[in-house]
Amino acid sequence: MTDVERLNHDFGRSDAVAFAASPLGGPVAHLEAGGDRATVALYGAQVLNWEHRGAEQLWLSPHARLGTGKGVRGGIPVCWPWFGPHDDDAAKPAHGFVRVRDWRVDATASGDDHASITLSFATRPEMASVWPHDAQVALTVRLGDGLSLRLETANTGRDPFVLGEALHTYFAVTDIGEVEITGLDGIDYIDKLDDNARKRQVGPVTVGEEVDRIYVGETGNILLRDGARRLGITSAGSRSAVVWNPWIAKSRRLGDMGAPDAFRHMMCIETANAGSDRILLKPGERHVLEARYRIA
Ligand code: TA6
Secondary structure, eight states: OOHHHHHHHHHOBTTTEEEEEETTTEEEEEEEETTEEEEEETBTTEEEEEEETTEEOBOBOTTOOSSSSSOOOBSBOEEBSOOSSOSSOTTSOTTBSGGGSBOEEEEEEEETTEEEEEEEEEOOGGGTTTOOOOEEEEEEEEESSSEEEEEEEEEOSSSOEEEOEEEOOEEEOSOGGGEEEESOTTOEEEETTTTTEEEEOOSSBOOSSOEEEEEESSOSEEEEEETTEEEEEEEESOSEEEEEEOHHHHHHHHOOSOSTTGGGGEEEEEEEEOGGGOEEEOTTOEEEEEEEEEEO
């Protein structure tokens, strides 16, 4: 029995949850509920696609490949157990290491109006050089009345650790010039492009240059407006949200964005525990980060 056959035998749920070998180079789960579809890679537990009423809601690089040991650009990367560059060691991968590891399928579920999958990753002693703590992280992706993600961390060790994390979501947009992000008015943010200066958001966020900001405060109810499209982003277990668009020069430096104007068709709005919103987790404690996306 192949890995995919075994996954379908153990966790498949007719059309609601079906595993397949992705042309991107690894096993994926295809979720279907109420006419909506989503694809979740076991590599990095990364949502790659989310289709609502036939329209793709997420942006994915044309260079996306699974299992390469590099992060997949696009969809919803899981940044864990740190967000951004490592505090002390620049040689360690940005956004933690679980987005470049294979996760285990723990469960699937389905009903008339939903389909879900739960994947998990547990640290092992041989990873101590990368991160010297014992922990388990589980992601549940639920398709139905939108797309929901629940990221639960358990400190299974004997020492406390500080957890940084994010659901680093790349939303597809018609054109960045049409984008307006509301729900952050009056919230302070760290401007990563201005020496981490602390600033206050006035009115909606619009994008006409590279933007890389960590908003900290009441960030639980955000609306992405893309022309006539309204996409609601609600969250729990988080008081920080990252807003990022690489624009022209950074896109060129990244090298895996695809077309030169690809930056005009994506907008990252990330539900996080980042900056001053990182979480101290003591032995035995758990933390849940949740995000829900709904087309208004
Ligand atoms: O979340 C914004 C950010 O931290 C940007 O600074 C940029 O580096 C982006 O993440 C992409 O990071 P990645 O490691 O996926 O290339």
